[in-house]
Amino acid sequence: MRVRFAPSPTGHLHVGNARTALFxxxxxxxxxxxxxxxxxxxxxxxxxxxxxxxxxxxxxWMGLQWDEGVExxxxxxxYRQTERLxxxxxxxxxxxxxxxxxYCFCSAxxxxxxxxxxxxxxxxxxxAGTCRNIPAAEAFARKAGGEPAVIRLRVPxxxxxAFTDVVRGLVTFHTDVIGDPVLVRSDGIPAYNFAVxxxxxxxxxxxxxxxxxxxxxxxxxxxxxxxxxxxxxxxxHLSLVMGPDxxxxxxxxxxxxxxxxxxxxxxxxxxxxxxxxxxxxxxxNEELLPAEELARRFRLENVAHSAGVFDEDxxxxxxxxxxxxxxxxxxxxxxxxxxxARGQVVGPLSAAARDWLEQVLPAMxxxxxxxxxxxxxxxxxxxxxxxxxxxxxxxxxVASALAAELAGGLRxxxxxxxxxxxxxxxxxxxxxxxxxxxxxxxxxxxxxxxPELDLILPAIDRAAELSDSGLAPVASCxxxxxxxxxxxxx
Ligand code: GLU
Numbered sequence: 001m002r003v004r005f006a007p008s009p010t011g012h013l014h015v016g017n018a019r020t021a022l023f024x025x026x027x028x029x030x031x032x033x034x035x036x037x038x039x040x041x042x043x044x045x046x047x048x049x050x051x052x053x054x055x056x057x058x059x060x061w062m063g064l065q066w067d068e069g070v071e072x073x074x075x076x077x078x079y080r081q082t083e084r085l086x087x088x089x090x091x092x093x094x095x096x097x098x099x100x101x102x103y104c105f106c107s108a109x110x111x112x113x114x115x116x117x118x119x120x121x122x123x124x125x126x127x128a129g130t131c132r133n134i135p136a137a138e139a140f141a142r143k144a145g146g147e148p149a150v151i152r153l154r155v156p157x158x159x160x161x162a163f164t165d166v167v168r169g170l171v172t173f174h175t176d177v178i179g180d181p182v183l184v185r186s187d188g189i190p191a192y193n194f195a196v197x198x199x200x201x202x203x204x205x206x207x208x209x210x211x212x213x214x215x216x217x218x219x220x221x222x223x224x225x226x227x228x229x230x231x232x233x234x235x236x237h238l239s240l241v242m243g244p245d246x247x248x249x250x251x252x253x254x255x256x257x258x259x260x261x262x263x264x265x266x267x268x269x270x271x272x273x274x275x276x277x278x279x280x281x282x283x284x285n286e287e288l289l290p291a292e293e294l295a296r297r298f299r300l301e302n303v304a305h306s307a308g309v310f311d312e313d314x315x316x317x318x319x320x321x322x323x324x325x326x327x328x329x330x331x332x333x334x335x336x337x338x339x340x341a342r343g344q345v346v347g348p349l350s351a352a353a354r355d356w357l358e359q360v361l362p363a364m365x366x367x368x369x370x371x372x373x374x375x376x377x378x379x380x381x382x383x384x385x386x387x388x389x390x391x392x393x394x395x396x397x398v399a400s401a402l403a404a405e406l407a408g409g410l411r412x413x414x415x416x417x418x419x420x421x422x423x424x425x426x427x428x429x430x431x432x433x434x435x436x437x438x439x440x441x442x443x444x445x446x447x448x449x450x451p452e453l454d455l456i457l458p459a460i461d462r463a464a465e466l467s468d469s470g471l472a473p474v475a476s477c478x479x480x481x482x483x484x485x486x487x488x489x490x
Contacts, residue, residue, distance in 0.1 A: 003208075004037070103152075104127075151182070169305075209300070210237060273290075323366075331358070398431065402443060461476055
C-alpha cells in the first residue's frame with residue numbers, strides 16, 4: 001500500500017488538511033504501507049517556500065513523519081511538482097501524438113463570453129469544444145508559429161465514469177457534463193488534474209485519500225488514467241471539517257490552522273488524537289489513544305461519510321488528558337515560551353529554575369486546558385508584592401500575624417510548613433476556615449483566586465530563593481506579609 005499527502009504550499013496547514021494527512025498516515029502505519037509527501041507547487045503565483053517549510057514543520061510537529069518525499073528522498077522522486085515538469089511534458093506529447101489531447105487556442109475572453117452565454121441560457125458552464133476538431137496538422141502548425149495554446153483532454157462523449165469510493169460508495173458522473181479539461185496551460189505548467197495523475201501513477205500510489213472538495217475532479221482524473229492506459233488507484237474522499245454552524249471551518253469560526261492551535265497551547269498528541277475522532281472512531285468506547293494504537297485500529301472503510309464538526313471544547317478535553325500525562329521535563333520545555341511571553345521567564349533558565357518548573361508545572365497542569373493557562377496559574381508567584389489591597393475584614397490582623405510568623409526567616413518550602421504556620425496564624429487571630437484562608441491568599445498571592453495555597457506558597461518561597469535563575473524576580477512570602485502589614489496597619 002502506498003498513500004500520499006499532496007499539499008499545495010499556498011498557506012498554512014488547515015486542520016482539515018491535517019486530518020487528511022493524518023488519515024493517510026494512520027492507514028500507512030497500520031498496514032505497513034508507505035506514506036509519501038509530495039509538494040504540489042504548480043500554482044507559481046501562490047506557492048511559497050515559506051509555506052512549504054511551515055507545512056513540513058507542522059507535519060513533523062504532529063509526528064506525521066513521511067517515509068518518502070521532499071527532504072526524505074525515495075526512489076520515485078523528485079517529490080516537488082515544479083521539479084517534474086519534464087515528466088508532464090513527455091506525457092502531454094504522448095496524448096497530442098495519439099489525439100487524446102489537442103491544442104486549444106481560445107483566448108480567455110472567448111472562453112469567458114461562452115461561459116456567460118451558457119449561464120444566461122441556464123446551462124451548466126463547460127468548454128464549448130471550439131478547438132476540438134481543428135485538424136492536427138493545422139493545430140501543430142499554428143502552435144509552431146508561436147500562437148499561444150493550452151492542451152486539453154478529449155473527453156469521450158455520452159459515457160459514464162464511475163468509481164467506488166472507499167468512504168462514499170459508488171460515484172457516477174456523466175461525461176456530457178464534463179467539458180474537455182485543460183491539461184497543460186499555455187506557459188507549459190501542468191494543470192492539477194493532469195500533474196496529479198501522472199505523479200500518482202509514477203509514484204505507484206495505491207490509495208488516494210483526500211478531501212471531498214476534490215470529488216468532482218476524480219472523473220476527470222480517471223479519464224486521464226484511461227488516456228494513458230494506467231490503472232486508477234482506489235479513491236477515498238473524506239468529508240470536510242465543519243464549524244459548529246455546519247459551514248466549512250474557516251477564519252470566521254476562529255483558529256483554523258495547525259499553527260494557530262499549536263500557538264494556543266495544544267499538544268501535538270492532543271490535536272492528532274482529536275482529529276482522528278472527527279468522522280472515525282477507534283471503537284470499544286475508547287477515544288483517548290496514542291497514535292500508534294489509532295493506526296493499529298484504523299480502517300478506511302469505517303470512516304463516516306457525513307461531515308465532521310470541529311469542536312474546540314472537545315479538543316480542550318483531549319488536551320487536558322495529555323497535559324496530565326506529560327512528563328515534567330517536557331511540560332517545562334513546552335510551557336517555557338508561554339511563560340517567556342508573559343515575562344515570567346526573562347533569561348536563560350538555570351538548572352535550579354528548571355527543577356522548580358518541573359515540580360510546579362505538573363501540579364498545575366491538572367487543572368488547565370492549554371499551555372498558556374499555566375502562565376495564568378503562575379501569576380500568583382510573579383505578581384509583585386503589595387498590589388492594591390482592598391481593606392477587608394480580617395486582612396490587617398492576618399497580615400500582622402503572618403508577618404510575625406515569618407519574621408524569623410521561616411520559609412514555607414512545603415505543604416507541612418505552610419499548614420503548621422497557618423495553624424499558628426489561626427491561634428493568633430482566632431480566625432478559621434474561609435475567614436482565615438481568604439486573607440492569607442489575598443496577602444500572599446495578590447488575588448482572591450488561584451491555585452491551592454499549599455501548592456502555590458511553597459512554589460513562591462522556593463522561587464524567591466533562586467537567584468540568577470532566568471525567572472523574573474519573586475518576592476518571598478515574608479516580604480509579601482511585611483509589605484501588606486505596612487500598607488494595612490499604617
Ligand atoms: N494539492 C491538492 C490540494 O492541496 C491535492 C489534492 C489531492 O490530494 O489530490 O488540495
